Amino acid sequence: MPTNDSDLQIQARRILDAIAFIPFVQCQPLSRGFARIPSRPGIYAIKHRINGLLYIGKTKSLRGRFSGGHKAFLWAWLDKYNDEDVRIAMQVISHWESPALLLELEAMILRATEPPYNVQIPTEM
Numbered sequence: 001m002p003t004n005d006s007d008l009q010i011q012a013r014r015i016l017d018a019i020a021f022i023p024f025v026q027c028q029p030l031s032r033g034f035a036r037i038p039s040r041p042g043i044y045a046i047k048h049r050i051n052g053l054l055y056i057g058k059t060k061s062l063r064g065r066f067s068g069g070h071k072a073f074l075w076a077w078l079d080k081y082n083d084e085d086v087r088i089a090m091q092v093i094s095h096w097e098s099p100a101l102l103l104e105l106e107a108m109i110l111r112a113t114e115p116p117y118n119v120q121i122p123t124e125m
Contacts, residue, residue, distance in 0.1 A: 027087035
C-alpha cells in the first residue's frame with residue numbers, strides 16, 4: 001500500500017511499465033467471454049500492434065469490464081483496426097485499498113501516456 005505521493009508515483013510507474021512494455025504477443029487477444037482475464041481489480045490498456053496504447057482504464061473486475069463490452073473496441077472498429085491487431089494488457093492490483101487509489105494511479109498513468117482514446121485526462125490532484 002502506498003504511504004505517500006512518492007510511493008504512489010513508484011507504483012504508477014511500475015504499472016505503466018508492465019502494461020506499456022509487455023510484448024504485444026503476450027497481451028490478451030479479444031474473445032467473447034474473456035475467460036483468460038482475471039476477475040480482479042486492475043489497470044488495463046487497449047493496445048494496437050503498431051500504434052501502441054490506445055486506451056487506459058481501471059476497474060474493480062478486469063473480466064467484468066470487458067465481458068460487458070468496451071467503447072475502445074467500438075472506436076477501434078470505427079477506425080478500421082483489424083481485430084487481430086488489438087489486444088489487452090493488464091496489471092492486477094493485488095492490494096485493493098480503495099477505488100480512490102485506482103483512480104489516482106489511473107490519472108498518473110494517463111498524464112504520462114495521453115492515449116488517444118481516453119477522452120478526458122484528469123488534471124493533477
